Amino acid sequence: MSDKKEGKSRRELITLGSAFGLMGLAAAGTGGALFKYMMPVVSYGTPQKFLVPVSDLPDVGDELVFSDMKVVIRRQSEKKIAAISLVCTHLGCTVNRVETGFQCPCHGSQYDTDGIVVGGPAPKTLPWLEIKAVPGGQVEIDTGTVLPQNSFFEIA
Ligand code: FES
Structure with a gap:
């Protein structure tokens, strides 16, 4: 029992x-x-490099958007350029260039003109990307290599 x-x-x-x-x-x-x-799960996709002829770079004080690559190239001065990613750091949507900076159409994140978050759920600044000189009067933008903010490339 x-x-x-x-x-x-x-x-x-x-x-x-x-x-x-x-x-x-x-x-x-x-x-x-x-x-x-x-x-946040941001996929920047496969890191890609693309070439831009120096002669095609924007004028001083201007920008050129490469929609396919989700990158904007800014020409700060005659010699200084920068590449900023247009991939939102929240969930990876492509941000739009607006007068005050960048705005994400998905959940409303807002960035200033340098990509610093000023509103919305984005956790980080838009990435600044590496630029290298390559032979043939071109520059190479590497979307897989992120640099500190305000990293400008000096054109030779
Ligand atoms: S993906 Fe840009 S705010 Fe959510």
């Missing part, structure tokens, strides 16, 4: 343990999914 009682108790213990185990797994799964949902 005490064996039966002990067996039942063991069965109850195993059942209870299994239930807690399943609840723990469900909580871990839910927590993981919630964490993943809350964290």
Whole structure:
């Protein structure tokens, strides 16, 4: 009789343990999914490099948008240029150039003209991208290499 009682108790213990185990797994799964949902997941896609002839660069004080590459090239002075990514740092939509800077059409993030976040859910500044000189009077913009903000490339 005490064996039966002990067996039942063991069965109850195993059942209870299994239930807690399943609840723990469900909580871990839910927590993981919630964490993943809350964290910005920006995919910049495959890093790509593209070439621009120096003769095609914008005039001083002007900008040129490369929509396909999601990059804007800014000419700060005769010799200084910069490339800024147009990929929103929230969830990766392409931002639009507006008078005050950049604006994301997806969830309303706003950036100033240097790409600094001034509103909305975007967590980071728009990336400034690496520019290199390449032979043949061209520059290469590397969308896979992010530089500190205000990193200007000096044209030779
Ligand atoms: S993708 Fe959400 S604000 Fe740009």
